[in-house]
Amino acid sequence: MVAGEALAPQKHNSPANGKGRASHDAVQPRQIWSIAAVDAQPLLLAFAMAGGAAAYFVAPSEPPFWLALLAPLAGAGGIALGRRMRLPSALQIAAWLAFGVALGMCAASVRARLVAAPVIADETGPVMVEGWLSEVETGSKGPRLRIEIHAIAGLTPDATPKLVRLTHRSRLEVSSGRFVRCWAVLRPPPSPSMAGEYDFRRQAWFEQLGGVGYVQGRCRGGALGAPEGVVADVRMKVAAFRRRLAAHVNVAAGERAGGFAAALVSGDRSYMRVEDQVALRNSGLAHLLAISGLHMAIVGGLVFYLMRRLLACLEPLALRVPVQKPAAVIALGASLAYLVISGAGVSTQRAFIMLAVVFGAVLFDRAALSLRSFAIAMILVILLQPESVMTPGFQMSFAASGALIATYEAWTARRSASDRVMGGVSYSWASLAVTSLVAGTATAPYALYHFDRLAGLGLLANLAAMPVITFVTAPAAAAALILTPFGYGDLGLRVFGYSLEAILWIAETCTEQAPSALSPGKQMPGGSLVLFSTALGLAVIARGLWRWAMALALSGPAIWLWIAAPAMALHWSASGDVFVRLAGGEVQKFSYVEGDGLSPMRFSTLDPSGRCSDWPCILESEIGRIALRHPDLEPGACSLASDVAYELIPLGAPRPDRRSASCAQPIYWSDVLRQGGVTLHTDGATSKKAAPCEARPWKPCEVEPISRNGG
Numbered sequence: 230m231v232a233g234e235a236l237a238p239q240k241h242n243s244p245a246n247g248k249g250r251a252s253h254d255a256v257q258p259r260q261i262w263s264i265a266a267v268d269a270q271p272l273l274l275a276f277a278m279a280g281g282a283a284a285y286f287v288a289p290s291e292p293p294f295w296l297a298l299l300a301p302l303a304g305a306g307g308i309a310l311g312r313r314m315r316l317p318s319a320l321q322i323a324a325w326l327a328f329g330v331a332l333g334m335c336a337a338s339v340r341a342r343l344v345a346a347p348v349i350a351d352e353t354g355p356v357m358v359e360g361w362l363s364e365v366e367t368g369s370k371g372p373r374l375r376i377e378i379h380a381i382a383g384l385t386p387d388a389t390p391k392l393v394r395l396t397h398r399s400r401l402e403v404s405s406g407r408f409v410r411c412w413a414v415l416r417p418p419p420s421p422s423m424a425g426e427y428d429f430r431r432q433a434w435f436e437q438l439g440g441v442g443y444v445q446g447r448c449r450g451g452a453l454g455a456p457e458g459v460v461a462d463v464r465m466k467v468a469a470f471r472r473r474l475a476a477h478v479n480v481a482a483g484e485r486a487g488g489f490a491a492a493l494v495s496g497d498r499s500y501m502r503v504e505d506q507v508a509l510r511n512s513g514l515a516h517l518l519a520i521s522g523l524h525m526a527i528v529g530g531l532v533f534y535l536m537r538r539l540l541a542c543l544e545p546l547a548l549r550v551p552v553q554k555p556a557a558v559i560a561l562g563a564s565l566a567y568l569v570i571s572g573a574g575v576s577t578q579r580a581f582i583m584l585a586v587v588f589g590a591v592l593f594d595r596a597a598l599s600l601r602s603f604a605i606a607m608i609l610v611i612l613l614q615p616e617s618v619m620t621p622g623f624q625m626s627f628a629a630s631g632a633l634i635a636t637y638e639a640w641t642a643r644r645s646a647s648d649r650v651m652g653g654v655s656y657s658w659a660s661l662a663v664t665s666l667v668a669g670t671a672t673a674p675y676a677l678y679h680f681d682r683l684a685g686l687g688l689l690a691n692l693a694a695m696p697v698i699t700f701v702t703a704p705a706a707a708a709a710l711i712l713t714p715f716g717y718g719d720l721g722l723r724v725f726g727y728s729l730e731a732i733l734w735i736a737e738t739c740t741e742q743a744p745s746a747l748s749p750g751k752q753m754p755g756g757s758l759v760l761f762s763t764a765l766g767l768a769v770i771a772r773g774l775w776r777w778a779m780a781l782a783l784s785g786p787a788i789w790l791w792i793a794a795p796a797m798a799l800h801w802s803a804s805g806d807v808f809v810r811l812a813g814g815e816v817q818k819f820s821y822v823e824g825d826g827l828s829p830m831r832f833s834t835l836d837p838s839g840r841c842s843d844w845p846c847i848l849e850s851e852i853g854r855i856a857l858r859h860p861d862l863e864p865g866a867c868s869l870a871s872d873v874a875y876e877l878i879p880l881g882a883p884r885p886d887r888r889s890a891s892c893a894q895p896i897y898w899s900d901v902l903r904q905g906g907v908t909l910h911t912d913g914a915t916s917k918k919a920a921p922c923e924a925r926p927w928k929p930c931e932v933e934p935i936s937r938n939g940g
Contacts, residue, residue, distance in 0.1 A: 270325060271604035276766045277329020278608060279627075282615040284330065285337040286431065287755070291925050297338035304328030337615035340435065341926045346391045349440035352416040352825075357382040358393065361456055362409050362448075363468045364572075365499040367506070371398040372499055374448065375438075376409065377456065377465075390439020399447045406469025411448035415440040419826045420928070422802040422906025425755055427679060427830050428619070434927030435616040471495045471570055481719040482726030489729045490722065492518055494706075496572035505733055507834070512736040513669065513687025514694055516629075519622060525580035527703050528567045529588070531710070533560035557588040564588075578613070579626055582606035599634045600769075603627075621679045624762075625672040631769045632671035633664060661699075665691035674761035674787075678753045681831035686739040693735045701728040751796035752831065760787035795910040798852040801877060801901050804828040807857065808835070810911070812849045819846070821857060822879045822898060826905065847873070851911050856893060875909070 285292065307324040310316075316324075359379045366373040374395045381389050395413050403409050418433035418441055433441075455462045475497035482490035488501030498506070498518065509515045536556035541547050561584070568581045586602035589595075607627055610617060617623040640663070665688050676683055684690065705728055709721025764783035768776045797816075800808040803826020807819040818835040840846070844859035853874030876893035901907050 271601050271608065272770055273322060273325045274329045274332075275604040275607035275611070276770075277326045278333035278336070278611045279618050281330035281333025281335075282337045282611055282618040283333075285334045286616070286619050292334065292338065294338060294342070297335045300331035301328065301335050304331040333611055333615065333618075336612050337618075340615055344435050344437055345926060346437040347388050347439050348434070349390060349393075349415050349417045353383070353414060353442075355412050355414055355445050356384075358395070358411045358413045358415070359451065359453075360393075360409065361465055362403055362405050362407050363392075363465065365401070365405060365472070365497065366394075367498045367501060367503065368396055369503060370443075371396050372401050373397070374401075374409075374411075374444070376411075377461075378439075379408070379453065379456075381415070391437045393440040393442065394438055395441070395448075396443040397448060398443065401448075403448050403450050404469065405472035406465045408451040408453040409448045410451045412445045413442050414445065415442040416825060417441075419803065420905045421829075422804070422826055423752075423797075423800060423829045423831075423908055425678070425752060426827075427621070428927075429827060431925075431927045432616065432620070435614070467569060471497055471572070474570065475500055478722060481722040482729065483723060486726045486729035486733055489733060490726050493524065493729075495570055496574065496577075505736075508733065508736040508740050511684060511834070512690040512739040513684030514690050514732065514736050516625075516668075517694070517698070517732070519574065519577075519626065524571075525564055525567065525577065525584055527706060529560045529564040529584045531703075531707050532563040533557060533588070535711075536560065554592055557591040561585060561588045574622065578610055579606045579630065582609050583630075599638060603631055603634055621675055624675045628671040628675060628762075628765055629668040632667050632765065635769045636663065636667045661695045662692060665695065671765060674753070674758060674765075678758045679830060680833075681752060682834070684739075686742060690735055690739040693739075694732050697728055697731050697735075702732075751791070751794065753791050754794045757787040757791045757794075760784070760790070795912040796851075797908060798850055798911045799855060799875065799907075799909040800829065801896060801898075801907045802826060802828045803901055803905050806837075807877065808832055809848050809850050809855060812851055814851070819848075819857065821877070824902070826902075845876075852909060 285297075304324070304327045308321070308328055311321045311324045358376065358381050360376040361379070362374055363377050364375040366375065374397050376393050376395065378390055378393060381393075393413075393415060395411060397411075418430045418438060420430045421428050433439075455465055472495075475491040475495040478494045479487035479491040479500040481487070488498070489505060491500045492498040506515075506518070509518060533553075533556050536559045537552055540552040540556060546552065564581055564584050568577055571577050583602040583606045586605055610623070637660075669687055669691070673683060702725060705721050705725040707721075709718045709725055712718045712721050760783045764780040764787070767779040767783070770776075771779055796810060797808070798810050801821075802808070803824050805820065805822040805824030805826075806828050807821045808816055808829070809819065810816050816832065816835070817838040817840070818832060819841055820837040821841075840848070841857060844857070846857040848855045848857070854872055856873045856876045858876055858878050873893040875896055877896050877898075879898045896907055
């Protein structure tokens with residue numbers, strides 16, 4: 230069924246004449262979609278809920294809690310009233326959209342209060358941190374340890390965070406699931422330094438991550454046993470099992486791709502080399518690291534196929550019970566186990582829910598509607614974790630899934646099994662190209678918004694990697710699973726590792742041969758992303774030429790807003806790094822002072838420039854000459870002549886009482902620290918004094934914001 234045609238009146242065949250009776254279209258005008266169709270309500274509800282949750286997070290102030298609770302009830306009343314009064318389809322669509330927006334905002338508001346936990350208020354000195362190590366993550370400066378806290382020296386129980394994340398710079402000698410004791414420096418989770426950047430502080434609130442920092446020395450194991458409570462005990466045992474599984478796969482799959490294999494099997498990326506992750510990201514193959522539909526389909530589909538064949542061989546059972554039903558139950562259990570072992574990320578949750586809908590349809594003898602399973606997955610993820618709506622993983626995962634489902638339903642509805650497409654290319658091989666093209670196009674706006682780049686040879690890399698995944702990696706994983714009970718699972722894992730070595734070679738080759746990552750040169754405004762998302766949603770819901778017409782109608786204004794928006798000219802991050810758009814448009818990074826904040830995610834691949842070797846460092850930018858001042862310059866003095874437009878004044882240089890007219894416009898490091906970052910744009914405009922801060926659960930108002938110009 231075509232994605233949009235699922236929303237339209239369907240034709241029914243009649244056995245009497247062999248051609249079918251007159252379609253419903255003969256007695257009423259054709260519509261773009263119908264609210265009464267089977268897939269319309271779940272899709273509309275899912276998209277509206279995503280919009281409502283996003284609206285809650287970007288709102289400048291916290292909405293009244295009573296309003297968030299009552300709004301969904303009012304929306305449900307509007308839907309019931311519309312059905313009872315048989316209102317026109319357009320009004321019923323509006324009622325569903327209003328209900329979805331209200332429900333999404335309500336889910337986000339309720340969860341923001343349910344997860345409330347203490348957060349470190351200020352930076353601490355070295356303190357003793359005791360707790361259970363639940364996860365080890367990869368970090369550029371060393372492994373990042375996520376610790377469930379038992380106690381922190383100097384903090385009362387009411388002020389002690391539930392979780393902290395510490396960077397461990399020395400050799401790690403403890404493993405997940407262990408009780409550990411660490412001397413650490415803690416600070417609150419940092420806020421984003423640029424408008425539109427990923428808000429780590431907000432995500433940390435919903436993860437109950439109350440502090441970040443680094444370990445002084447090494448974390449050492451303690452004598453305390455498992456945490457109290459059955460759930461906590463099971464969680465630690467699962468964490469320990471994941472770590473042991475990752476360590477075993479890392480060795481069995483081979484030195485070159487062992488870390489990659491461990492990440493795919495267990496979701497633990499700590500064994501994977503940073504350069505391999507960069508190569509996969511720059512080549513457009515980073516989606517392989519996000520355990521999602523491909524991996525879940527391999528596990529669930531493989532178990533279902535094997536169990537169905539095995540049960541069919543048991544004649545007494547096969548004659549009495551439809552063997553596909555117990556096979557579906559077993560496959561669902563295996564998929565659930567994989568969900569837990571892999572860490573239950575957002576993309577994995579979405580894939581598991583969609584797979585559960587498919588297996589549920591097998592159990593109840595119903596047809597599995599792909600678009601409906603997609604909508605149900607989105608609705609459940611938003612209800613369980615509404616904060617994930619703002620993450621790149623949620624956006625790119627559901628964008629790719631929705632676009633692929635709509636494309637393949639439209640494609641398969643218009644071909645026979647023996648069709649050859651794209652000239653003499655078979656459907657199976659053509660589908661690899663279509664999958665890469667559609668998924669890449671659907672996720673491009675989100676990659677550009679969050680990371681400011683696209684993979685230069687992403688389509689070629691995916692076309693080369695997909696056959697390896699399909700015909701070598703998946704069978705090798707199946708062989709490892711089947712041979713493990715007999716003690717020969719490592720043979721399958723070694724072949725699994727060889728196939729992943731080939732994928733890493735493809736990623737490295739495409740990264741080296743690509744001229745550079747494709748970047749538009751300026752940050753996409755939020756309004757453009759909203760329009761692109763709406764266009765993608767309409768392309769999934771609508772049918773026929775209407776889907777293209779409406780998608781193009783919204784993409785045009787999105788591109789215009791993007792072109793009209795001013796570009797970043799200078800950004801001084803709370804990490805201490807300075808990013809300058811030089812004359813000619815190239816953005817370069819300068820490591821200026823030591824800071825503890827975050828650098829912008831969109832510039833994460835930039836290496837520090839070596840241009841600043843003398844002080845003051847003069848840079849020719851698109852907004853004039855910029856000077857990076859030496860900290861030892863005497864207070865109050867101008868470092869340069871009046872042809873310098875902006876002067877960066879680092880820590881150690883006090884503010885002068887009065888600025889001479891011949892001095893450059895100063896930007897103070899103290900303002901960067903208090904504000905979280907300073908950004909100037911190519912239009913020369915500087916921010917006015919910010920409005921009074923409106924507190925959100927994850928953003929307390931402790932310090933009044935100050936203007937970006939340092940005044």
